[in-house]
Amino acid sequence: MPNQVATPTENMQSQNLLPNNVFTVTLRKHRQGGDFYFGEVNTDLVASGHSIAYTPVDNSQGFWGVSSTSAYIGAIQSSNLITRAGNQAIMDTGTSKCHANISARILTNMLAALIIVSDQLCSEYYRGIAGSFWDSSDQVYTFPAASKPPSLTLAIGNGLYVVPGTDMCYSPSWYGDDYCVGAVQPRGNMPTDSNTLSLFGLPNFVDLCDSFR
Numbered sequence: 001m002p003n004q005v006a007t008p009t010e011n012m013q014s015q016n017l018l019p020n021n022v023f024t025v026t027l028r029k030h031r032q033g034g035d036f037y038f039g040e041v042n043t044d045l046v047a048s049g050h051s052i053a054y055t056p057v058d059n060s061q062g063f064w065g066v067s068s069t070s071a072y073i074g075a076i077q078s079s080n081l082i083t084r085a086g087n088q089a090i091m092d093t094g095t096s097k098c099h100a101n102i103s104a105r106i107l108t109n110m111l112a113a114l115i116i117v118s119d120q121l122c123s124e125y126y127r128g129i130a131g132s133f134w135d136s137s138d139q140v141y142t143f144p145a146a147s148k149p150p151s152l153t154l155a156i157g158n159g160l161y162v163v164p165g166t167d168m169c170y171s172p173s174w175y176g177d178d179y180c181v182g183a184v185q186p187r188g189n190m191p192t193d194s195n196t197l198s199l200f201g202l203p204n205f206v207d208l209c210d211s212f213r
Contacts, residue, residue, distance in 0.1 A: 012038060055157025063090050071117070072153040073125050076160065082121055099192070114170060115152075117186045122180065122186040132182070137174070141182040142173045150183060198212060 018039035068089040126132040132143035149165035168182035
């Protein structure tokens with residue numbers, strides 16, 4: 001069994017290299033890179049007229065979980081609201097984990113992260129994309145690349161954050177460039193799933209300034 005080691009952040013803290021116990025992450029679309037700032041919140045990354053909204057973290061299960069009890073598919077209006085009572089989400093800037101049944105040929109090609117949500121929310125989302133379907137071979141939702149997916153707005157604490165429909169093509173599918181593997185996938189029977197856990201990966205972070213304390 002490997003020995004547990006300190007994380008880079010913990011090492012920096014133990015060497016008193018961080019003026020504050022905080023780091024800031026901003027990621028960009030289409031492999032344009034991003035930035036990590038340790039020990040400070042770089043306010044230059046916050047869009048004009050906006051401020052960083054903090055929400056409490058629940059680390060009782062060994063990861064950073066935040067409350068995420070609602071979502072909107074498309075426009076933010078009551079008819080598009082999906083309530084997710086008690087739902088929590090893991091904030092993950094670089095996970096490559098999908099769900100328990102995902103095909104190895106998709107998993108080995110993962111270059112970015114996904115957004116993992118409840119099966120109900122995922123099904124409702126793809127119902128609004130003409131030509132989308134559940135690929136039973138690879139265990140992923142797939143849709144035509146020429147389609148126009150709706151946006152997905154996810155609650156994080158008391159805030160609402162929009163993932164544009166243009167960011168929903170995770171990668172070309174096994175069927176070729178005419179089809180996309182969706183960036184939103186169901187959590188299914190993940191071993192850690194309590195039916196109230198989501199995972200917000202890279203598509204939920206691009207073009208946002210995220211500060212972790």
